[in-house]
Amino acid sequence: MAIILRFVDTHGFLREHFFQIVHVHDTAAATLKKEICDVLARYNLEIHNMRGQGYDGASNMSGAFNGLQALFLRDCPYAYYVHCFAHRLQLALVTCDEKEISIWFFISNLTTIVNLVTSSSKRNAELQSAQVNEISRSIAVGERETGRGANQMGTLHRAGTTRWSSHFDSICGLIDMYEATIVVLEFIITDGSSTSMRGEAGGSLTVMKSFDFIFILHLMHKIMAITDLLCRALQQKFLDILSAMDLVSTTKALLLTLRNDGFDILLSYVKSFCTRLDVDIPDMSARYKRSSRSSQQKDTITFEHHFHYDIFNTAIDFQLEELNSRFSDETVELLMLSSALDPNDNFKWFDIDKILTLA
Known part of the structure; x- marks a missing residue:
């Protein structure tokens, strides 16, 4: 399993770096969660600081009840799951x-x-x-x-x-x-x-x-x-x-x-x-x-x-049915609201109502 970290550095720039490859005995959601938690704990990275997750659409990763993203959401309710748009x-x-x-x-x-x-x-x-x-x-x-x-x-x-x-x-x-x-x-x-x-x-x-x-x-x-x-x-x-x-x-x-x-x-x-x-x-x-x-x-x-x-x-x-189904969920709304925090062009998209809804 490849682990990639996406974060904002001390200068305010968004970074995305390869972190580690971990061997797993199976692909059950609980197994994957345990391995990720062990790796992050080894480097003093706290799970409750997570603010997002990104996986493919497989049921063990994206499942709303027992998928990996759901297991992490129980521990850190702000770690919203985002599925790659191209996928x-x-x-x-x-x-x-x-x-x-x-x-x-x-x-x-x-x-x-x-x-x-x-x-x-x-x-x-x-x-x-x-x-x-x-x-x-x-x-x-x-x-x-x-x-x-x-x-x-x-x-x-x-x-x-x-x-x-x-x-x-x-x-x-x-x-x-x-x-x-x-x-x-x-x-x-x-x-x-x-x-x-x-x-x-x-x-x-x-x-x-x-x-x-x-x-x-x-x-x-x-x-x-x-x-x-x-x-x-x-x-x-x-x-x-x-x-x-x-x-x-x-x-x-x-x-x-x-x-x-x-x-x-x-x-x-x-x-x-x-x-x-x-x-x-x-x-x-x-x-x-x-x-x-x-x-x-x-x-x-x-x-x-x-x-x-x-x-x-x-x-x-x-x-059309599939496009509506895969591109009209809460995650898309979350991302649209997040655009109000985009610092480009002196916060051109700043919208206090969107930020309140986001909060």
């Missing part, structure tokens, strides 16, 4: 991915496609060759703009489990190299070294040429373009609390605007994308049949209703 955001995004089955299925297929196409240097070379041809074609027909720094060669990015921004990079890469990726998959189907590889490529190609996959690809691109700005901002070394809260509020507002006004624009773009790739577009007014239900399905919904309400609205609603 909160990532958990919100991951939870959204896990809740909506269509999004989960899309992420799973995206990972398979990227791994298949980038698994060897030969396929990477084929991808770049196909990309060169596609860039030349699209410039010739006026689909791409030219200029300094435009149309750089790239590759598909694998999404990491610890940084959600890598998912955005992965989606951006696939959109930019969509047709080149299809060319590589077709090559694998023809010349793959094994039956399983050719079959996997065939399945991935079928998925990529489906309207559902293309719709969710561009939907996730829209959502992540909004949340990625917040994700990167929250990881900046110097970011004050008020700016962070403003960014969270702006992100929520942008997602709500996308939900209210963005479906028709997105659908129109996806249709033009599919038309260019010769992908079948379902009749939006036709009856949609849910694959998870029996043939006795009673409710009658259209394809447009399915894509609008079951996927588009649901994905954004889950995102």
Whole structure:
């Protein structure tokens, strides 16, 4: 267990220093508390002087009743727990991915496609060759703009489990190299070294040429373009609390605007994308049949209703729900009130009412 101390030095400057690494036999909250107390006592640092705790969101750390932060609060009631904003955001995004089955299925297929196409240097070379041809074609027909720094060669990015921004990079890469990726998959189907590889490529190609996959690809691109700005901002070394809260509020507002006004624009773009790739577009007014239900399905919904309400609205609603849940607790209020004590610009944010509420 790594212990980091955050404190104000004798000159009034905020410091954050690595303190010690401690071996623990288990990760139970009581064990971690005992080890931290032993280390601090060894250096004559009194527990009752603690004014804050910072951990990740694991239940043994953040639990409201028996988590490490709760155990310390019983001994020192001013040691409020603060969960890293960037980590909160990532958990919100991951939870959204896990809740909506269509999004989960899309992420799973995206990972398979990227791994298949980038698994060897030969396929990477084929991808770049196909990309060169596609860039030349699209410039010739006026689909791409030219200029300094435009149309750089790239590759598909694998999404990491610890940084959600890598998912955005992965989606951006696939959109930019969509047709080149299809060319590589077709090559694998023809010349793959094994039956399983050719079959996997065939399945991935079928998925990529489906309207559902293309719709969710561009939907996730829209959502992540909004949340990625917040994700990167929250990881900046110097970011004050008020700016962070403003960014969270702006992100929520942008997602709500996308939900209210963005479906028709997105659908129109996806249709033009599919038309260019010769992908079948379902009749939006036709009856949609849910694959998870029996043939006795009673409710009658259209394809447009399915894509609008079951996927588009649901994905954004889950995102907003998680953001509201993780960024609207007492800790956020505490941090907002604490901003009244910010000494910058001759205590520009000084507010006696906030300080009284804080006390």
